[in-house]
Amino acid sequence: MNVTRNQRVDLEVVANLIPPQSRVLDVGSGDGSLLELLQDTKQVDGRGLELSQRGVNECVARGLSVIQGDADKDLEFYPDKGFDFVVLSQTLQATRNPKLVLKELLRIGNRAIVSFPNFGHWRVRMSLFLNGRMPVTTDLPYSWYDTPNIHFCTIRDFVNLCDELGATVEKATALDANGQKIGLSMPWWFWNFFGQQAVFLLKR
Amino acid sequence: MAALRAGKTNNEADQPSSPVLRFGPDKPLKLDAGTLLSPFQVAYQTYGTLNDARSNAILVCHALTGDQHVGSTNPVTGKPGWWEVLIGPGKIIDTNRFFVICSNVIGGCLGSTGPASTNPATGKPYGLDLPIITIRDMVRAQQMLIDHFGIEKLFCVLGGSMGGMQVLEWASSYPERVFSALPIATGARHSSQNIAFHEVGRQAVMADPDWHGGKYFEHGKRPEKGLAVARMAAHITYLSEAALHRKFGRNLQDREALTFGFDADFQIESYLRHQGMTFVDRFDANSYLYMTRSMDYFDLAADHGGRLADAFAGTKTRFCLVSFTSDWLFPTEESRSIVHALNAAGASVSFVEIETDRGHDAFLLDEPELFAAINGFIGSAARARGLAS
Numbered sequence: 001m002n003v004t005r006n007q008r009v010d011l012e013v014v015a016n017l018i019p020p021q022s023r024v025l026d027v028g029s030g031d032g033s034l035l036e037l038l039q040d041t042k043q044v045d046g047r048g049l050e051l052s053q054r055g056v057n058e059c060v061a062r063g064l065s066v067i068q069g070d071a072d073k074d075l076e077f078y079p080d081k082g083f084d085f086v087v088l089s090q091t092l093q094a095t096r097n098p099k100l101v102l103k104e105l106l107r108i109g110n111r112a113i114v115s116f117p118n119f120g121h122w123r124v125r126m127s128l129f130l131n132g133r134m135p136v137t138t139d140l141p142y143s144w145y146d147t148p149n150i151h152f153c154t155i156r157d158f159v160n161l162c163d164e165l166g167a168t169v170e171k172a173t174a175l176d177a178n179g180q181k182i183g184l185s186m187p188w189w190f191w192n193f194f195g196q197q198a199v200f201l202l203k204r
Numbered sequence: 205m206a207a208l209r210a211g212k213t214n215n216e217a218d219q220p221s222s223p224v225l226r227f228g229p230d231k232p233l234k235l236d237a238g239t240l241l242s243p244f245q246v247a248y249q250t251y252g253t254l255n256d257a258r259s260n261a262i263l264v265c266h267a268l269t270g271d272q273h274v275g276s277t278n279p280v281t282g283k284p285g286w287w288e289v290l291i292g293p294g295k296i297i298d299t300n301r302f303f304v305i306c307s308n309v310i311g312g313c314l315g316s317t318g319p320a321s322t323n324p325a326t327g328k329p330y331g332l333d334l335p336i337i338t339i340r341d342m343v344r345a346q347q348m349l350i351d352h353f354g355i356e357k358l359f360c361v362l363g364g365s366m367g368g369m370q371v372l373e374w375a376s377s378y379p380e381r382v383f384s385a386l387p388i389a390t391g392a393r394h395s396s397q398n399i400a401f402h403e404v405g406r407q408a409v410m411a412d413p414d415w416h417g418g419k420y421f422e423h424g425k426r427p428e429k430g431l432a433v434a435r436m437a438a439h440i441t442y443l444s445e446a447a448l449h450r451k452f453g454r455n456l457q458d459r460e461a462l463t464f465g466f467d468a469d470f471q472i473e474s475y476l477r478h479q480g481m482t483f484v485d486r487f488d489a490n491s492y493l494y495m496t497r498s499m500d501y502f503d504l505a506a507d508h509g510g511r512l513a514d515a516f517a518g519t520k521t522r523f524c525l526v527s528f529t530s531d532w533l534f535p536t537e538e539s540r541s542i543v544h545a546l547n548a549a550g551a552s553v554s555f556v557e558i559e560t561d562r563g564h565d566a567f568l569l570d571e572p573e574l575f576a577a578i579n580g581f582i583g584s585a586a587r588a589r590g591l592a593s
Contacts, residue, residue: 063584067555077544
């Protein structure tokens with residue numbers, strides 16, 4: 001379900017937001033890279049939820065606690081505040097109902113960490129503006145007809161959704177094309193234009 | 205084979221060739237049926253060595269017609285242990301590392317007290333005088349066996365099908381004694397369809413005139429035809445349509461053309477007849493009634509006010525559930541509902557669904573993905589338990 005499997009510069013950023021020994025649920029855990037990173041460096045009590053059977057089997061074979069399931073359907077089975085952190089990395093845009101998913105994340109975790117590709121990035125805008133074609137970039141490698149990503153948003157869109165849900169943005173980070181953090185002092189429009197990916201730390 | 209053929213009664217039932225633990229009148233088994241079973245005995249096998257900390261014990265729970273001979277040659281059939289592909293020195297469940305215990309369930313016919321065992325009150329086999337046995341009764345007896353070994357906490361309890369039900373019961377009834385639980389191809393309750401298949405099997409046994417109301421040993425008979433039919437019907441449910449077709453298709457058995465009669469023209473007929481015939485050589489018909497009944501009665505949620513999550517409230521046990529895509533006896537949805545309940549209980553749980561066309565029986569077969577999942581789960585649980593690799 002992940003946008004790309006190789007370029008996950010956001011993983012380190014996410015990991016840095018999580019203190020040691022936390023209880024973490026990784027929604028859309030893919031091949032388990034983040035969970036493994038968190039277990040190795042932060043000794044977290046980590047669980048995963050992953051849609052693809054292959055991803056799940058890989059995770060379990062690696063000794064991670066991961067179940068096969070769908071972020072759109074299966075989050076309702078988790079109790080309120082069952083985790084310190086719920087992570088949704090590079091998966092929001094692939095859910096059917098991102099608003100509901102985000103709401104569930106905020107219910108299940110004391111904090112939610114969401115990372116997503118920014119559809120407001122200048123390359124995306126240029127592709128549509130100059131070529132008149134749906135953008136295909138290194139971060140978004142799919143064609144329009146075979147993409148699992150059905151609900152793209154820009155950084156600004158996401159901030160709006162957080163407002164709508166009454167979620168507090170405790171921390172936000174935008175990464176440029178080289179995976180470098182964009183200066184905190186920059187205004188939202190700048191992030192929205194130059195940020196290729198964004199990582200948000202949220203609290204209800 | 206010799207054991208059942210030798211005399212009127214089943215010798216393995218009273219004098220098993222495996223170790224047996226006998227509980228006297230001071231230690232009765234409390235049954236869900238509301239009575240006490242006493243005296244009673246539990247036949248078991250062990251493999252490997254219990255470490256000094258007694259922390260490396262794995263309990264394997266067997267399925268409907270399984271037995272304690274999980275990792276060594278079966279004394280009745282002469283065949284390899286039923287899970288030897290998985291369990292043994294250097295295997296996924298490495299007996300150089302773990303102490304593996306497997307006991308014949310109460311109600312079984314290979315040495316633990318069951319309907320073929322001699323009733324001390326009459327000197328004859330219990331037959332239907334044995335109270336109905338439940339999954340929880342089986343687990344209670346296993347728990348007494350574990351006490352005998354002085355094991356406070358099992359490192360892992362695992363099993364498939366009816367064995368998986370026992371795993372769930374263990375985790376629910378004795379959560380503090382189960383470090384990790386691995387229920388495979390199972391459910392938290394027996395579905396209506398599954399009860400229906402079991403009823404067909406039981407009726408087949410009871411319709412056999414040689415059954416004699418369950419007192420066949422006294423008549424020097426055994427309801428072989430009825431039990432064979434029961435096994436044939438059940439065996440179909442352990443496979444899948446795809447696997448049957450792949451294996452047999454419409455192929456004819458040792459003949460060029462249809463015979464226009466009721467001989468086993470088709471390979472599948474011949475195969476099923478063989479399955480039925482070999483089964484009656486190794487299994488007691490009354491025990492089959494008791495085993496199927498125990499599964500029918502199993503409903504873990506009902507035991508906890510209808511909410512399955514409450515069966516696992518506050519559990520610290522690490523779970524891994526496994527289902528198979530082509531298993532229509534315990535379809536993936538059954539496992540998934542357990543996973544949801546465990547999630548709701550905040551439990552640590554993994555869940556893999558394995559793609560295979562081999563149906564329910566896949567758990568007994570050489571399935572690389574199953575082994576990878578078990579290996580990964582056991583490995584990480586062992587690290588968490590501080591067991592050296």
